[in-house]
Amino acid sequence: MQVPWNFRIGIVILGDSAVGKSSLLHRYTEGSFDDSRQSPLGIDFKVHYLEFDPRIVIKLLLWDTAGQERFRSISKSYMRNSVGCVLVFDVSQRQTFERVRKWHQEVVDYVQPNPMIFILVGHKCDLTAQREVQKEEGVALAKRLNMETYLEVSSKDNVNVNETFETLTRGIYEHFQKGKIPCRENWYGMTVGAPVETELPPTKKPGCKCG
Ligand SMILES: Nc1nc2c(ncn2[C@@H]2O[C@H](COP(=O)(O)OP(=O)(O)OP(=O)(O)O)[C@@H](O)[C@H]2O)c(=O)[nH]1
Numbered sequence: 209m210q211v212p213w214n215f216r217i218g219i220v221i222l223g224d225s226a227v228g229k230s231s232l233l234h235r236y237t238e239g240s241f242d243d244s245r246q247s248p249l250g251i252d253f254k255v256h257y258l259e260f261d262p263r264i265v266i267k268l269l270l271w272d273t274a275g276q277e278r279f280r281s282i283s284k285s286y287m288r289n290s291v292g293c294v295l296v297f298d299v300s301q302r303q304t305f306e307r308v309r310k311w312h313q314e315v316v317d318y319v320q321p322n323p324m325i326f327i328l329v330g331h332k333c334d335l336t337a338q339r340e341v342q343k344e345e346g347v348a349l350a351k352r353l354n355m356e357t358y359l360e361v362s363s364k365d366n367v368n369v370n371e372t373f374e375t376l377t378r379g380i381y382e383h384f385q386k387g388k389i390p391c392r393e394n395w396y397g398m399t400v401g402a403p404v405e406t407e408l409p410p411t412k413k414p415g416c417k418c419g
């Protein structure tokens with residue numbers, strides 16, 4: 209079914225392999241945690257709708273990329289047509305946190321001159337005993353890299369999953385309202401004012417004899 213929307217926003221999910229990117233997207237769009245899934249193609253795509261007050265409907269195009277280096281060239285094309293990035297690390301694997309700066313720099317370099325709004329996710333916060341990165345470190349890094357915010361998330365226990373996508377989308381929308389997101393031709397990161405799509409049959413014009 210076609211749903212009317214006011215804005216269409218592309219969001220890419222990035223981060224090292226096995227930090228839980230696919231699980232996060234699955235939890236957000238399907239509402240469940242599935243331990244058995246694997247995407248062999250290195251890319252997955254979902255559509256999700258969000259509604260803000262007063263009745264602003266946002267169509268999210270959500271791109272799940274694979275963390276492994278061999279998939280990087282595929283991931284790049286999705287970076288280019290996104291305006292938002294969920295940058296994920298695993299709080300129980302310190303090296304994934306240490307690579308966040310590198311991911312951030314790579315994305316910024318690659319998408320310029322287009323803007324990219326980031327949110328930092330410390331994932332698998334349910335793994336309390338194995339934790340190797342503290343919340344304060346995530347907060348400080350998100351601030352230093354000028355990201356929207358830092359959230360501690362668990363797809364397994366459904367903690368802060370909706371908040372991640374809602375906070376990022378709201379941040380993008382606010383940037384747009386402040387004129388910080390230009391709408392360029394041939395760039396699909398953010399599309400505005402799309403026609404309202406309905407499934408209603410076309411109305412007959414008065415005096416029309418046909419049909
Ligand atoms: N404890 C815990 N484990 C999780 C969570 N989210 C994902 N996992 C596990 O982490 C592993 C990797 O999850 P994926 O979602 O496949 O990770 P990915 O980032 O998509 O990995 P790539 O596609 O290889 O880049 C799986 O065994 C998941 O079950 C979580 O919130 N908590």
Ligand SMILES: [Mg+2]
Pocket residue numbers: 229230231247272273274275
């Ligand atoms: Mg994956």
